[in-house]
Amino acid sequence: MHRTVSPRQILLSLSLITATILSGLPAICSAQTTFFTENFDNGNFASRGWYDSTGGVIDTSVFSPSGGNGSIRFSFAQGSNSPTGGSPKRHSFTPSESVYVSFWLKLGTAGAPWQGSGVSYHPHVIMLLTDANGDFDGLAWTYLTFYIEWNSFTPRLAIQDGQRINVSQLTTSYPGLLGSTTTHAVAGGNGPQNQATPTLVDYYSIGAPDYTNATYWDSASPSLVNNRWHHLEAYMAMNSISGGIPQANGVIRYWVDGALVVERTNVYLRTAQFATQKFNQFVLAPYIEPGTGSPVSQSMWLDNLVVANQRPTTLPAPTNLRVVQQ
Numbered sequence: 001m002h003r004t005v006s007p008r009q010i011l012l013s014l015s016l017i018t019a020t021i022l023s024g025l026p027a028i029c030s031a032q033t034t035f036f037t038e039n040f041d042n043g044n045f046a047s048r049g050w051y052d053s054t055g056g057v058i059d060t061s062v063f064s065p066s067g068g069n070g071s072i073r074f075s076f077a078q079g080s081n082s083p084t085g086g087s088p089k090r091h092s093f094t095p096s097e098s099v100y101v102s103f104w105l106k107l108g109t110a111g112a113p114w115q116g117s118g119v120s121y122h123p124h125v126i127m128l129l130t131d132a133n134g135d136f137d138g139l140a141w142t143y144l145t146f147y148i149e150w151n152s153f154t155p156r157l158a159i160q161d162g163q164r165i166n167v168s169q170l171t172t173s174y175p176g177l178l179g180s181t182t183t184h185a186v187a188g189g190n191g192p193q194n195q196a197t198p199t200l201v202d203y204y205s206i207g208a209p210d211y212t213n214a215t216y217w218d219s220a221s222p223s224l225v226n227n228r229w230h231h232l233e234a235y236m237a238m239n240s241i242s243g244g245i246p247q248a249n250g251v252i253r254y255w256v257d258g259a260l261v262v263e264r265t266n267v268y269l270r271t272a273q274f275a276t277q278k279f280n281q282f283v284l285a286p287y288i289e290p291g292t293g294s295p296v297s298q299s300m301w302l303d304n305l306v307v308a309n310q311r312p313t314t315l316p317a318p319t320n321l322r323v324v325q326q
Contacts, residue, residue: 035093038305040072045088052136055086064104064229064303071303074286076294087284093307095131095278098237101148102306106229108298113226116152117288118295125149127283132274141212143274148234153222155261157252162212165189178268181244186268189213195248196264219261231257235311239268241275282307
């Protein structure tokens, strides 16, 4: 016996099927404020706001799973400190107390695996500067440089603020000047951030009376592998100032392929002397320490960069659809 199905019944069935499918989809994501994006599909970097250097090698044969028509390739010759072809380097953005950076990374190939720098403190790749410094100020001696990088295959977040170090009160004891109204740095030379369990704290003279200093936060174990695209995300938010005293409530986070590998919610990133300090400059400058250089010829690729003020917020997927009957 055959049963006739009306068009309205077909529409109702399709609507219910669609609702079932949508209810199982991942949550929809959207960033609150996107400062800029870069797909690395062509080398017209100056037209997209990059400055200081507009070099860079676009590889149209390699691109990430997130799509596009190319990526930027950084190839180091053996013994070199900088990649062939350079980099687009700097891009300013709206000053913000928090920054979220998302990008795709591929290290090496099957035939030429990535080996890193061969030292424990390089390569430097991505940096963020603040409005306490100028548009062309140096990278290794500033009021604050925030690093997003990886040592070999271990994700790392780091800071340095050698330009604000109080050289008259250097100390390796905690808390030192941290959390005080006295002029001081936060990256180690005026007291280590033991409250935020750093992996390493280091400071040293770069010629009297100047010092550089740094604090590293590494993931517990390597989570990057050769010849594979990884999605990396980092978030940093300035600590607050209360009554002229810096509070240890700055936030740093690092994700690899969606997994949180570094998190601290009790970090100092600014002091009372820089109470309004905000991030405002993105720097892409892969570099391996002079005197060592790249131990082998090796390459890495970056693709689909997003710089925003926060990690995308999630919107719940629909659990049902309202069917309008005709």
